[in-house]
Amino acid sequence: MRLFEHEIQIRVRYVETDQMGVVWHGNYLQYFECGRTEALRACGWSYRELEEAGIMLPLVEAHLEYLRPAKYDDLLTIRTTVRGPVSARIRFEYEVRNEAGETLTTGYTVHGFVDAKTRRPCRPPAKLKALFG
Amino acid sequence: MRLFEHEIQIRVRYVETDQMGVVWHGNYLQYFECGRTEALRACGWSYRELEEAGIMLPLVEAHLEYLRPAKYDDLLTIRTTVRGPVSARIRFEYEVRNEAGETLTTGYTVHGFVDAKTRRPCRPPAKLKALFG
């Protein structure tokens, strides 16, 4: 599998707005994180278990494009795509839509595999590599 | 010493506002945290070193009273009072004022001493106990 798509829904919290009356731009990285967590869970991975097994996935790169603002109490759909192949790095792509189906924000993040103890790069788990080629 | 007072200044960040156009209420706990960190540093303690030495100070209780809102870009003064005696717990009191000298928020936090490894209650460091009686 080279591509795994997953969708979740998130209700915008009041705290996530700023005085512009819309979601503060950095909070989309929270939404991406939620999408990523659930996408991994849906293909058999719990990020929590991954960390408990001693592997962390710190970000190497993040990119966001803002098309339309999200507002308080909006019910957002976060579509996360895990894009293989998984090598020393893993890439996730995101699209945030509102209830009207409009795309609000898109972006991607790239993560490295790191040994939690040594904090040095490590190989991706074999099972994950098997899954995404 | 039964009482140690310390003041710092914090500039309100855009991210800290919400769509009411004022600082989101929970962010005062961030300001309290900054005040607490610097108050401890001013009486010879670095919270970072405390944690590195294996002692954590998780919250047991927090209380906030909101009198007037803080706004974006306000330069706030956070006055932190460490109130002895230090026993199994330590108490900090806070007052947040704006540039006009108006009190915006007051509150307090109570913390326990916890061994970072066992996550169980532990004695306060002798030096801190000596300081605050």
Add this chain to the structure above:
Amino acid sequence: MRLFEHEIQIRVRYVETDQMGVVWHGNYLQYFECGRTEALRACGWSYRELEEAGIMLPLVEAHLEYLRPAKYDDLLTIRTTVRGPVSARIRFEYEVRNEAGETLTTGYTVHGFVDAKTRRPCRPPAKLKALFG
């Protein structure tokens, strides 16, 4: 009705943890906020519509007691109680439990009714007053 109870579930986000390995203490005010929003919705109120109708509910007071820490990926239950009577102020009480049913955090918030334009205290909406006496 003097009392309205409502429960929601929230999955702890990675961003909500701190280096102590648990949920940062101030984030419970986010959870309380989510609980409050959904409790109001469940008894026929949308906080969004309330604000659009020109009424805001800023905090006057908040209180939190921390019994046990919540951890990343925990599925928390937030029980919110709206406690009447509703006068110039409205009071919400909260209890956060984990999947094992343990109480992690309790607290309450007190809010005033404020006219969004004048930013001055105003009467509670008649319908809300009728509901909670």
Add this chain to the structure above:
Amino acid sequence: MRLFEHEIQIRVRYVETDQMGVVWHGNYLQYFECGRTEALRACGWSYRELEEAGIMLPLVEAHLEYLRPAKYDDLLTIRTTVRGPVSARIRFEYEVRNEAGETLTTGYTVHGFVDAKTRRPCRPPAKLKALFG
């Protein structure tokens, strides 16, 4: 002037860390925001006044590259570069360094000029255009 560089220092707050023991990746957008605010102030602009004058600068794009993690209590230097020319958009570049002078994170943000009332694109303020060509 095609280029304006400005530096500020920021102390990492406890709340900004996550359970990986480092600054949560999205918080760099807060640091960028602080750098941007102070860079604008240093060349004669207050973002607060800009908004009060009816002009907002929402993000169109953001990009971050993570080289090394920042830790709790680190004293970070944020270097912000305003890169002209200013047209319908304005671009800021950022570099975050620690006390050892190591580069931790770099990135940029692109912003549009928006009329606060109509929420539609508008021209950049003449003075800003004069400044950055």
